[in-house]
Amino acid sequence: MEHQLFQLLETTATQLEKKRIRLKRFYGLYNLTILPLNFLLQIATVVVVVGGIFFPPFWLWLILLFVVYIGLSFVPHPKESYHDYVKEDVLPQIFKEVHPNYEYHPFGINNEALSNSGFFNKSFFRNNVFIHGEDRVTGIVDNVTVDFTEVAFYRKDINWLKSFGGFILAILLFPIAILHGLFNQEDGVQPIVEFGFVRDTIKYYRGLFLYANFNKSFEGDVILIPKKLESNWDKFSDAVFGSSYSKMEIDNHTVSSNYSVYTTNAQMAYYVLSPSLINSIVQIIETEKVHPMISFRSGKMYMTIPWDRDYFSVDINEPVNGAAYFTNYIEDIKSFEKIIKHLKLDVKIWSKS
Amino acid sequence: MKNYLDLKSFENMIQLQRTLRVMEEQINSAIRAYNSNVLVLNDKIVSISTIVLAAYLEYQPAICFEARESENSDPNVSFLFR
Numbered sequence: 001m002e003h004q005l006f007q008l009l010e011t012t013a014t015q016l017e018k019k020r021i022r023l024k025r026f027y028g029l030y031n032l033t034i035l036p037l038n039f040l041l042q043i044a045t046v047v048v049v050v051g052g053i054f055f056p057p058f059w060l061w062l063i064l065l066f067v068v069y070i071g072l073s074f075v076p077h078p079k080e081s082y083h084d085y086v087k088e089d090v091l092p093q094i095f096k097e098v099h100p101n102y103e104y105h106p107f108g109i110n111n112e113a114l115s116n117s118g119f120f121n122k123s124f125f126r127n128n129v130f131i132h133g134e135d136r137v138t139g140i141v142d143n144v145t146v147d148f149t150e151v152a153f154y155r156k157d158i159n160w161l162k163s164f165g166g167f168i169l170a171i172l173l174f175p176i177a178i179l180h181g182l183f184n185q186e187d188g189v190q191p192i193v194e195f196g197f198v199r200d201t202i203k204y205y206r207g208l209f210l211y212a213n214f215n216k217s218f219e220g221d222v223i224l225i226p227k228k229l230e231s232n233w234d235k236f237s238d239a240v241f242g243s244s245y246s247k248m249e250i251d252n253h254t255v256s257s258n259y260s261v262y263t264t265n266a267q268m269a270y271y272v273l274s275p276s277l278i279n280s281i282v283q284i285i286e287t288e289k290v291h292p293m294i295s296f297r298s299g300k301m302y303m304t305i306p307w308d309r310d311y312f313s314v315d316i317n318e319p320v321n322g323a324a325y326f327t328n329y330i331e332d333i334k335s336f337e338k339i340i341k342h343l344k345l346d347v348k349i350w351s352k353s
Numbered sequence: 354m355k356n357y358l359d360l361k362s363f364e365n366m367i368q369l370q371r372t373l374r375v376m377e378e379q380i381n382s383a384i385r386a387y388n389s390n391v392l393v394l395n396d397k398i399v400s401i402s403t404i405v406l407a408a409y410l411e412y413q414p415a416i417c418f419e420a421r422e423s424e425n426s427d428p429n430v431s432f433l434f435r
Contacts, residue, residue, distance in 0.1 A: 216378075249393065251385060266386045266390075268382075270383075274381075
């Protein structure tokens, strides 16, 4: 480790440890006060709502509860504060020292690149609950413009257990609803019991999204979709099933048995998918035990690697023991370059100049 | 700082190397595309679902392309420098 970097990491480690100890104390206090208060607030809300059915002025208490709720929401969560401090203040400094060509963004995603990747259909971005992007790294590796982001896709799915619980609760509340209707006939129809499914937001995909300039110039599209993902990837690009794409065979057993390859031009696809690139993809599949989605579109390469690897993970319970604490972070930073070099995207055989 | 000559010929040489490399890759991809289609055709000719139609249309198995020894040699570009 270079001396200058070591000095920076040592100083940062000391500051970070001080911050961690302070926030950890507050974290304990937070768990003892704010969390129980939040729980009590929820119970009080239910009590006030149910009580208000019989005595409507009781609902005025909701204003007070709302004010308390707003007040509590302003209390920062120590774990999140620590997380944000590391990502917003510590990591940019380390990036600057380890790889000055990189720019680090704690949160965010390149939506344009994601939609250009061809992995998703037009309705994906409308239907999806939300896409979360974290640890976005942009920059240049050996003259290759790159953009890495840790992505997670969330959508709403029916929670059958909660739905069943809600159904039982609704049945229990039904007599109250009838009584309410009998005593408040002049109020008109105001249903207080509603039947329906309870939906939870679930994370259904997590991985690293990579976007880079490809080392060859080509016009057209090539998309490699893992076969096991293709069958249940209901959001897969409409375009793939359009007339302009055709399925092609790849002269490699691992790729042909695990992937469906679609292209707009077979000869161009073979030009893009050179034997050396296919070997690099096979190595990723075999060593990492993952099946990335890969596409090549108009001189760009897009890849999502589905893994649970948490880049630049932050744990408030983990002591910051000097510069060694940042070893994993530095390895994460260097791993981006390794991917580019592994795919040999830095070896350009074509130049516009 | 010394003022070295800006050798344009060096750039041209790099450009030539790139062009040759691209051409080689293009030829290689065309061969792979052709051979892939040959394999698909040969498979279809003998597969149960299409064997009758293939026999009726008198389709014959094709042969994969293989470059001859002389075609595998490096291209001679010396005439470009005369």
